[in-house]
Amino acid sequence: MNKLTQVRVLFIGAGRMARAMISGMIRQRGAIDWEIHVANRSNSVRLAELVETFRVTAVRDWQTTASQADVIVLAMPPDEHQPVLRELAKLVRKDQLVASVAAGIGVSGLQAALPQGTQCAWMMPNTAAGIGESMTLCAIGDSVTEVHRHRLLEILHGLGLSFVCTEQQVHDLTAITGSAPAFAFQFAKALEDSATQFGVDLHDARHLVGQMMLGAAKLILTGQDPLALAAEVTTPGGATAAGLAVLEEAQFTTHLQAAVDATNRKARSLSAKSAEDA
Ligand SMILES: NC(=O)C1=CN([C@@H]2O[C@H](COP(=O)(O)OP(=O)(O)OC[C@H]3O[C@@H](n4cnc5c(N)ncnc54)[C@H](O)[C@@H]3O)[C@@H](O)[C@H]2O)C=CC1
Numbered sequence: 001m002n003k004l005t006q007v008r009v010l011f012i013g014a015g016r017m018a019r020a021m022i023s024g025m026i027r028q029r030g031a032i033d034w035e036i037h038v039a040n041r042s043n044s045v046r047l048a049e050l051v052e053t054f055r056v057t058a059v060r061d062w063q064t065t066a067s068q069a070d071v072i073v074l075a076m077p078p079d080e081h082q083p084v085l086r087e088l089a090k091l092v093r094k095d096q097l098v099a100s101v102a103a104g105i106g107v108s109g110l111q112a113a114l115p116q117g118t119q120c121a122w123m124m125p126n127t128a129a130g131i132g133e134s135m136t137l138c139a140i141g142d143s144v145t146e147v148h149r150h151r152l153l154e155i156l157h158g159l160g161l162s163f164v165c166t167e168q169q170v171h172d173l174t175a176i177t178g179s180a181p182a183f184a185f186q187f188a189k190a191l192e193d194s195a196t197q198f199g200v201d202l203h204d205a206r207h208l209v210g211q212m213m214l215g216a217a218k219l220i221l222t223g224q225d226p227l228a229l230a231a232e233v234t235t236p237g238g239a240t241a242a243g244l245a246v247l248e249e250a251q252f253t254t255h256l257q258a259a260v261d262a263t264n265r266k267a268r269s270l271s272a273k274s275a276e277d278a
């Protein structure tokens with residue numbers, strides 16, 4: 001068997017997204033053996049849990065270990081980026097890759113804050129990364145070499161599927177692939193609550209709703225138009241039409257699109273504020 005290439009990755013920030021990404025990367029059996037180091041500003045319990053679960057190495061002070069990393073992943077909140085980037089700018093080398101997952105930050109934001117020629121990428125995963133089912137967006141900076149592009153694609157592969165695209169597309173689609181899982185979970189919860197009100201136990205209700213959503217998702221992935229799929233469900237003069245009429249009356253589509261706009265606006269404002277504060 002070929003020996004795997006070992007790549008050292010330093011995560012700065014050990015929150016929800018770092019956990020999901022590490023889980024996805026560790027589960028993957030790809031061409032790279034990830035040696036993962038993680039630093040966190042606070043919440044040592046979370047860091048200890050990552051060490052225990054994934055056998056990663058906890059790092060007390062990322063500044064002292066950054067030089068040993070091949071890839072540095074910024075997994076802290078957008079408004080924490082500027083102070084970290086200021087520190088990182090003094091340490092980063094041109095042979096390292098710096099990737100952020102922060103909403104709104106932009107690959108150009110990373111490049112502007114780091115020395116010219118720094119290899120940068122901006123990823124927008126979702127929490128399904130933890131089970132290798134994320135739909136991750138990624139904008140790759142101009143200076144990224146083939147070696148790091150390959151490493152980045154291996155990380156993305158561990159998280160699930162990916163869409164390498166422009167920075168603008170990551171901004172526009174953040175709500176749709178990064179945040180909308182939360183919208184889908186709210187949708188699931190509402191149906192689950194209805195099912196339990198009919199006396200179905202919670203475990204069964206969760207299973208029924210989850211499988212219904214999985215089936216619907218798989219039908220969408222056949223490439224059919226969602227409205228055509230909805231029409232297939234809606235027997236003329238039948239029951240579904242009555243439910244859809246209630247959703248239409250409540251302007252379901254308008255509200256969902258307003259939620260998308262609000263999410264993207266907030267993402268932009270968080271990182272813009274952070275850049276102004278820099
Ligand atoms: N949760 C999600 O579904 C997604 C999150 N993201 C992005 O991931 C990033 C993290 O989000 P979450 O994991 O949800 O937040 P979180 O609050 O769970 O984790 C953030 C972690 O960063 C640490 N941290 C903060 N400042 C730090 C610093 N200066 N140095 C070291 N560690 C620091 C905190 O102690 C915390 O553990 C954000 O930028 C967010 O936009 C992106 C896509 C999806």
Ligand SMILES: O=C(O)[C@@H]1CCC=N1
Pocket residue numbers: 103174178179
């Ligand atoms: O809520 C947030 O800000 C992050 C960005 C995408 C999903 N979660």
